[in-house]
Amino acid sequence: MVLHKFGEKLYSGLVATMTFHLKEICSSIEAAQGGLFLEELNRKWADHNKALQMIRDILMYMDRTFIPSAHKTPVHELGLNLWRDVVIHSSKIQTRLLDTLLELIQGERSGEVINRGLMRNITKMLMDLGSSVYQDDFEKQFLESSADFYRLESQEFIESCDCGEYLKKAERRLNEEIERVSHYLDAKSEAKITNVVEKELIESHMQRLVHMENSGLVNMIVGDKYEDLGRMYSLFRRVASGLVLIRDVMTSYIRETGKQLVTDLERLKDPVDFVQRLLDIKDKYDKIIGSAFSNDKTFQNALNSSFEYFINLNSRSPEYISLFVDDKLRKGLKGVSEEDVEIILDKVMMLFRYLQEKDVFEKYYKQHLAKRLLSGKTVSDDAERSLIVKLKTECGYQFTSKLEGMFTDMKTSEDTMQGFYANVGADLGDGPTLSVQVLTTGSWPTQPINTCNLPTEILSICEKFRNYYLGTHTGRRLTWQTNMGTADLKATFGKGQKHELNVSTYQMCVLMLFNNTDRLTYREIEQAAEIPASDLKRCLQSLACVKGKNVLRKEPMSKDIADSDAFFFNDKFTSKFFKVKIGTVVAQRESEPENQETRQRVEEDRKPQIEAAIVRIMKARRVLDHNNIVTEVTKQLQSRFLPNPVVIKKRIESLIEREFLERDKGDRKLYRYLA
């Protein structure tokens, strides 16, 4: 017919015929009852497609010639459009179709089994008719009604479930919807429906879930509920600011517990325990972040900043960390494998990095190291050195050069002693055996010089050593540090029992006095020994007032030492052990006044460091304003401590006074470097 220019007629005939036919089909579908509706629709659709195929084949010529030139819709497409307009959009069918589909889905959500294959065909039909058909005639409503459904359901859940249960339910629903899409909805619907679920089940109730009493985030953290936490993480991740919420709540909880720990006065009485608790907390959260939060970097950062925050709330943290290290290196690492030693030291370094006042740590570390070295009480030389290396890597050579000097001195002293006995040994006869550590003044912590009268026997051998040493090292000065030494004394008591007493030098001086008499008053001891009063009292306390170590007897038997007390050699002293340790050289937590003193010294040490930084900066910049100087100085010194802006200002003024700097004549906030 086309050939004979009857294309138009053919075409319109086609349209009319098909339309008429489809109207009939429409009625038959409408007539279908209940569940058969969809089936009927599906069947008729399949028929229609088949028919369209044939019609297209038959009218192929028209399709290829007349239709393009007349700008008409191609046959197949026409067929689909007519189906859409006549059948799908017929007033009865349109709504009924949508309602049926939604009903079925709702049923499935309630646990019913539905014919998924049929569903798939129907939705595919809609897609074939055009994605706008799918969206307008189905998807839009689907999303809306789903939203309503989940809104209600989530409200129900939240009233009746605890956090963990709720999350499980939410996860289940989410997975369901994803599965639903894969089975009988168009793939593009997945993102849209999951958005709905996320919004209704998760986003709307996020806050309430996280803060839920007895089951919320904090509860999960406390109970190490990794599974629940993991679930929360993966669900909340889907929602904007979901992770931020978790992170913020976790952070404030860590900060709170951390703050409590560092301000708990009872806890602080045992520094080693305190630091162990810090490490335990860190381990706990590392584990949570690792197993439940998939090592999320932002969580790691939040953990780090929290630690930095509360560790520095307590100004004695540096001291305590050093005491922890001291305890480990003294005995804590006995029998521990090399690998485990490294692990513990690395953990210590991790805490060290959080410290703002690293220079305070250095001061204490030096003190404690000195005590360990001098009393020979270090468990492992390798462990000591390993830690020094780690500190050097972290802070640079300057931090550790003096510490290394201390080790060198110990080694050199060994050699010196060997030389001493080799050279002078023969002349010594039966006198006491001496062991000297020669300490280079700059490397070791500064000590006040105290008086002390050494017993004659000791004095003479000390002199011999001094002569020997100065003989080989001219131009040096030796000062005996009597407050740092130890002695081993052989003592015989009343019933002939012999013991070896390990005591401090001061204690030795006191005990030796009893070689000549059985009774001495405090005053007499003070006069004879010339030891400063506070040290002497402490010394006498440890000799007379401690059970199991009371080699002296005191009258009266009170705990404190009074100037009027009298002391006796304790004949009746007994001990299970042959060797009795009475010395007091163990590093201890400082008393308040001692702590103040150390703090003052640290502040004094900081002044020249701040000045040096200012001068360095000004030398480079020549002219700089006040606020920028403060910022730069803080930056330069941050690896050691956080300088106080008021102190920086005072140092600037001091430098102005000493004519290193001047104020700019025009702008008083500007400073100039004076060459």
Add this chain to the structure above:
Amino acid sequence: MHKLGRGHRDKIQQFITITGASEKVALQALKASDWHLEGALDVFYSQPQIRSFTDTRHLEELYNRYKDPYSDMILADGITLLCNDLQVDPQDIVMLVVSWHMKAATMCEFSKQEFIGGLQAVGIDSLEKFRERITFMRSELKDEHKFREIYNFAFGWAKEKGQKSLALDTAIGMWQLLFAEKHWPLVDHWCQFLQARHNKAISRDTWSQLLEFARTIDPALSNYDAEGAWPYLIDEFVEYLYENGIIQKDDYSQKQ
């Protein structure tokens, strides 16, 4: 002269009295400085030709009158005599201005060079001229720029030789004197604060910065900026004022 108003005529008269210049010169100078007497005097005295007019012999005589019998300097007694001759109280602040002109190194003494050289530079070679000039010198304190120079000069002048800082008592005395000329409402509080809290010498920087503080910061501290790089002593002073309720700290005056 008939064209001039009464005020102008008075000024010309004053000018002549003070400088001893001719009427013509007076008229010129005053016109040039828009009839501001101080300005006109300023210009007149800064003219270099003045120096050649001084008689060195007279100055030597004057120096010898005041010089100490045992050393080649004018010391306390000589200064007292000079003040008497000038009809000026030795405690009068105008003596500070005199010392400034002479570039005197230390208070209560003038070296020969300082005395003679200083007077020469300002064109004075007789007691008469000196007396006449005193009024003008007093007026110099009213000039903002000169006051600052005199104020800063006072630090070096008032402190002990060889010291870097100014003793607190002396500083307080100087401040009382100086801020009587240039009124600063907080001066008494400042002195009290120092005596209560500081009790140490005053550095040069603090001294000079205090003037800036008095000049630029409103006595209610509304424009005080804690980030303003003021010497720490001044920051502490501000805190002291707030702590003791002398100044109310309101949102207005807090700057972040």
